[in-house]
Amino acid sequence: MSDRVNDLAFYQDLADLMNAHPDQYETLGEVDFTLGVLMAAEGGNDLRLRLRFEDLGCADVSPLSEGGEASCDCWLEGDTDSWGEMFDDITTNGRATGRRTINSLTLVGDRIDVRGDDPMGVDKFFRFNQTIQQFFDGAAQLAPSSA
Amino acid sequence: MALATDESVHELPEMTPMGNPLDWSWLRGTRAEWGMNPVPSRRGLTMMDIATGTYGEVLEEPPYRSMAPRGADIDEDTPDMGYILNHKSQVWADNVVELYEEAVARQWSSTRDIPWNELQELPSDIEHAMCQLCTVLTEIEMIATDLPAKWMWRMNHHFVEAKMFLATQIMDEARHADVFRKRALANGGGLLLSGSGDESLLRSILEAKTYTQASALLHLLGEGFILDVFRQGELIAPTHVEKKIFRLSMQDEARHVAYGTMHIRQAIAGDPDVADEIHEALDHGEQFLIEFGTSPVLSSALAILLGGGSEHIEDKGFPMQSLLATKIFTSYLARCERAGLNRIDRTDLPLELLGIDIDAFDRTGV
Numbered sequence A: 001m002s003d004r005v006n007d008l009a010f011y012q013d014l015a016d017l018m019n020a021h022p023d024q025y026e027t028l029g030e031v032d033f034t035l036g037v038l039m040a041a042e043g044g045n046d047l048r049l050r051l052r053f054e055d056l057g058c059a060d061v062s063p064l065s066e067g068g069e070a071s072c073d074c075w076l077e078g079d080t081d082s083w084g085e086m087f088d089d090i091t092t093n094g095r096a097t098g099r100r101t102i103n104s105l106t107l108v109g110d111r112i113d114v115r116g117d118d119p120m121g122v123d124k125f126f127r128f129n130q131t132i133q134q135f136f137d138g139a140a141q142l143a144p145s146s147a
Numbered sequence B: 001m002a003l004a005t006d007e008s009v010h011e012l013p014e015m016t017p018m019g020n021p022l023d024w025s026w027l028r029g030t031r032a033e034w035g036m037n038p039v040p041s042r043r044g045l046t047m048m049d050i051a052t053g054t055y056g057e058v059l060e061e062p063p064y065r066s067m068a069p070r071g072a073d074i075d076e077d078t079p080d081m082g083y084i085l086n087h088k089s090q091v092w093a094d095n096v097v098e099l100y101e102e103a104v105a106r107q108w109s110s111t112r113d114i115p116w117n118e119l120q121e122l123p124s125d126i127e128h129a130m131c132q133l134c135t136v137l138t139e140i141e142m143i144a145t146d147l148p149a150k151w152m153w154r155m156n157h158h159f160v161e162a163k164m165f166l167a168t169q170i171m172d173e174a175r176h177a178d179v180f181r182k183r184a185l186a187n188g189g190g191l192l193l194s195g196s197g198d199e200s201l202l203r204s205i206l207e208a209k210t211y212t213q214a215s216a217l218l219h220l221l222g223e224g225f226i227l228d229v230f231r232q233g234e235l236i237a238p239t240h241v242e243k244k245i246f247r248l249s250m251q252d253e254a255r256h257v258a259y260g261t262m263h264i265r266q267a268i269a270g271d272p273d274v275a276d277e278i279h280e281a282l283d284h285g286e287q288f289l290i291e292f293g294t295s296p297v298l299s300s301a302l303a304i305l306l307g308g309g310s311e312h313i314e315d316k317g318f319p320m321q322s323l324l325a326t327k328i329f330t331s332y333l334a335r336c337e338r339a340g341l342n343r344i345d346r347t348d349l350p351l352e353l354l355g356i357d358i359d360a361f362d363r364t365g366v
Helices: A008-020 A080-093 A102-108 A119-127 A129-141 B096-105 B124-141 B143-152 B157-186 B196-206 B211-236 B240-270 B274-293 B296-307 B310-338
Strands: A031-040 A047-055 A057-063 A074-079 A112-115
Touching: A008 A047, A008 A057, A008 A129, A031 A080, A031 A119, A031 A129, A047 A129, A074 A080, A074 A102, A074 A119, A080 A102, A080 A112, A080 A129, A102 A112, A102 A129, A102 B211, A102 B310, A112 A119, A119 A129, A119 B211, A119 B240, A119 B310, A129 B240, B096 B157, B096 B240, B124 B143, B124 B157, B124 B196, B124 B211, B124 B296, B143 B157, B143 B196, B143 B211, B157 B240, B196 B211, B196 B274, B211 B240, B211 B274, B211 B296, B211 B310, B240 B274, B240 B310, B274 B296, B274 B310, B296 B310
Parallel strands: A031 A074
Antiparallel strands: A031 A047, A047 A057, A074 A112
16 A cells, blocks of 8 residues: 555545545535645655535645645645555554554644644644544555555 | 515404404514515525625624514514624624524434444554543533523524524534444543643633634634644544544534634624734634643653554644644634734744744734
């Protein structure tokens, strides 16, 4: 799994999974949230993407330009190794566990942190946290061939 | 916009067969707007969709103090309900309509949505600590039902969306009291110690002199703190069952904080002098919060949970508590700035001890 975390197509697969099963998100309620993901990789192959969540789905997965995070409600910032470990945990256990949930990782904040220009935007990360966690947990459901 | 007039309706009786008078003015034409035809959004017909024309015009100072719905053709002699919060800035927040819809969409059930049968037997110290945390949370969550309820009936009904949002907050907090009470009992434990220090904080919030002071204490200070306690709860949750409890509760709490932050901003914009009374309330509230947050009962329970057991209180529990305290108060101070309150230069919080970088704040609000 961790070998795909730098691949935009991986996040599009997660988005497709979410969009194919709105019923699984219905009890969580609609979302209006734009999340940036900025993960630094050795060698400069950084992951920079924008996830746009609307209603019960992920409406857009797109690359994030330099400085483009300012257009997001907030963004996650860290390194691809930690990011990949989170997805490895998800695929191993079926969901993020222990201190590898997205809230836990950003609360400790030593390897992955949540940042934003506006505290109201950062607070959206908490308002929609269960939806975001479920979106990432979708990695456990992706077929091994696509993982 | 056409008025509600239908000239074809005529020769209607003026009295009922029982001799009671009838009033057909609602049928023959009122001053209220008619034929709005709001267009539902993808998620359905929201309060934002129907906020069109005069129905969406929230006045700074509504002319009536009754329960008459905003946008209706209101009798001039409609009674005064005794509302004391009659200015928009006293209750409103620019995000309150969206937050109401969000709250309605994201309601959950502690009975149905928590996989209670997947709880696992825990080491005794961890189970005790979780039960103690749940005891504290069960106790303090109901303040956030009592406080809005204390003020809602004094709010002008013109600001109905703000009252509707606060009604969702009351339901949210009832659910939190419910879910933490259930968790305390569900895994072989029970409720533990209710410390007297907790009640001091709650009383200071409940006895605030104005709604805006109360909102600053509750939404900005108290719930901002509890939001971070819920984040910690998710971090330290022994199983995915507790993680889900804390995540869902966190979502609710973040909505309340979002309302409070923007309400305080609106209150100060409407009357800059209000900032002084908010500062005064927070001066006291922060001291109570420090006492509450460092209470021997709560901090010892959190230290065990953060350390992963009583054997790791000192090498893991306390250091983690210290790290998280920095985050909690940094978030709080950032929200104050967003609300238009410069607390950095006024607070008596031990910023240096808390490890807060005061140069990171621009002190101008966003």
